[in-house]
Amino acid sequence: MTTDKIVEYRHAGAKHLKELLEKNSKELPRDQRFLLTREEINRIRSELDKLKRGDSSKFIVAVHKDDGVIGFCNFDVSRWSPKEATIESIEVVPKHRQNSVGSSLLEEVERAVARDNIETLHVVTLEKNAEWYRKRGFEPTYTSKSFRKMQKRVDR
Numbered sequence: 832m833t834t835d836k837i838v839e840y841r842h843a844g845a846k847h848l849k850e851l852l853e854k855n856s857k858e859l860p861r862d863q864r865f866l867l868t869r870e871e872i873n874r875i876r877s878e879l880d881k882l883k884r885g886d887s888s889k890f891i892v893a894v895h896k897d898d899g900v901i902g903f904c905n906f907d908v909s910r911w912s913p914k915e916a917t918i919e920s921i922e923v924v925p926k927h928r929q930n931s932v933g934s935s936l937l938e939e940v941e942r943a944v945a946r947d948n949i950e951t952l953h954v955v956t957l958e959k960n961a962e963w964y965r966k967r968g969f970e971p972t973y974t975s976k977s978f979r980k981m982q983k984r985v986d987r
């Protein structure tokens with residue numbers, strides 16, 4: 832866990848995941864809410880079930896001292912190759928973007944997977960987000976019209 836004065840980065844507990852789901856609400860101002868897809872909601876629900884069974888969380892959250900959960904990044908370890916993991920989602924609420932929260936979440940995921948002896952981190956991203964990952968050390972492995980597969984070797 833990394834701590835600074837304002838934002839803490841940590842493995843999500845059940846209360847953080849529930850807060851994530853609550854902050855998907857249309858009642859909240861646009862700049863303070865997440866825009867979760869159906870797939871992401873299902874992943875969060877399934878993670879809540881895994882936490883009940885005592886599994887360790889594959890969600891890293893950014894927790895702001897006043898605003899609570901303001902960002903998350905989750906990853907999954909390959910069933911076929913335990914040295915490889917994939918980033919499934921990353922999102923920061925609009926109010927807190929451009930403040931390195933996304934970069935710090937990614938770094939925390941890299942530290943978490945390194946502790947699990949994972950060597951390669953993959954991501955499948957829309958073309959419009961590929962540059963963000965490239966600046967953070969990911970290289971393209973496959974490019975289609977609409978998405979890119981990228982990967983990064985994890986430092987230990």
Ligand SMILES: CC(C)(COP(=O)(O)OP(=O)(O)OC[C@H]1O[C@@H](n2cnc3c(N)ncnc32)[C@H](O)[C@@H]1OP(=O)(O)O)[C@@H](O)C(=O)NCCC(=O)NCCS
Nearest residue numbers: 921922923927928929930931932933934956959960962963
């Ligand atoms: C992508 C995202 C997580 C970045 O979070 P963040 O906290 O703003 O990220 P950081 O502050 O660490 O980095 C911001 C930098 O990335 C750049 N950036 C932000 N979104 C970008 C994008 N889609 N493509 C390229 N660069 C982007 C900013 O211009 C800024 O650049 P700078 O450091 O040179 O000024 C955030 O914009 C977000 O939640 N987007 C919507 C969800 C999304 O698209 N997620 C999918 C990624 S697969």
